Amino acid sequence: MKNVLLLIFLLLGFSPLSQAQTSDETEIQNLIQNSFDELFSNLDAEKLGDFYTDDFLLLEQGEIWDNAIILGYFERASKNPNRPIRTNRFEFIQTKVEGNRGWVGYWNFATLTRDGQVIQEIKWLESATAVKTDKGWRLDMLHSTRVDKE
Template sequence: MTKKIILPIFLFFSVYSLQAQNIKPKEEEAIKQLIQNVFDDVWGELDSTKIEKYHTDDFLLLEHGEVWTNDTIKSYIAKARQSEKLPKRTNSFEFIRFVKSKNSIWFAYQNYATLSVDGKVTRELQWLESAVAIKTKQGWKLQMLHSTRVKRD
């Protein structure tokens, strides 16, 4: 008798739990826009003033075996901006998966960057990345990003 009651209750909460975790189309679009903005504004424009807008204070970037913080990124940008001619970076993404859990979303994607100088492509780069975005009072922000370079032919 107890098993007959517990099984339906368990199934109900299992299904409810799965449904509650589905990402809404609006949330998916917000996350896609967040990534586009981060890579266009921070990495493309080399604008360290935008880091606070897109990253949490405790943000970590795991970049090909290195651990970067917001301060590490600011230092990198300051050095990069000293270059005589900064390349233009065009970013595009191919999203693989989104997983929502309460106020966070984990997602995976391919990241493509084309670097050009004076309209001429100088490099094409690709990374396989995963990230965690946290819902804050200011909107979605990145808390963690894990990046692995993909060799291109």
Template sequence: MTKKITLFIFIFFSVYSLQAQNVKPEEKQSIKQLIQSAFDDVWGELDSTKIEKYHTDDFLLLEHGEIWTNDTIKSCYIAKARTAEKLPKRTNSFEFIRFVKSKNSIWFAYQNYATLSIDGKKIMDLQWLESAVAIKTKQGWKLQMLHSTRVARD
């Protein structure tokens, strides 16, 4: 009986270790660059043509209680933001908390900070606590899902 239990534990941890692999430093760097570029190009530059470069076709954003798709981001958020008389410049920075790899995906959590400015004058600081899933594709890493919660700032 003890041998069966030991065998079961060995098999369980072997399978688990295959599922939860270590994230290599170069993978972490690729993911960090992916999120930085996606936020700089899509959310900072409001460039809807870059969505397909950074997001999978089935991308979902859970944004403070709302469900957004690539189409929502393009036709609602970006289209509306571009109607502003003067577009603020958005500067993005991130503090990464954790990375977890499973086969061809990496789940990661991070703090997202944005500073909005117009004509070089800061108008607002924003912060979100976010998690995301990136999928390894033929074109490289792409975001498949983002979950975002606004953090109140003083």
């Protein structure tokens, strides 16, 4: 009987439906990681459309940023000849997918270094929504709250 229950559990756990859900959740989490690495670490403005919808909004610490404001930030930041290196790390709290919509909550950690020395560590509590498009998952909203040092 134990073997039959184990077999049923394994079959249900590896069903195509559960794999699709897990795959979408993983894709959304990768979207978060890769968007911060490519956009906010590398300031690669050409990749904005790879991660964000045209109507994307970032609600950042009481400010509303759209794609135009984000591109302006990239332009200003890229002119800094002594710009620090940003390394991103995430701890995902929960990721949900329902059809072509997804939601994710996570802790965002950024370490800023210059000449091999840590100059600042920043922590945010964030949530984001994503939509599945014909080009894959794209973020359409991100809400970010900076966490003060304890």
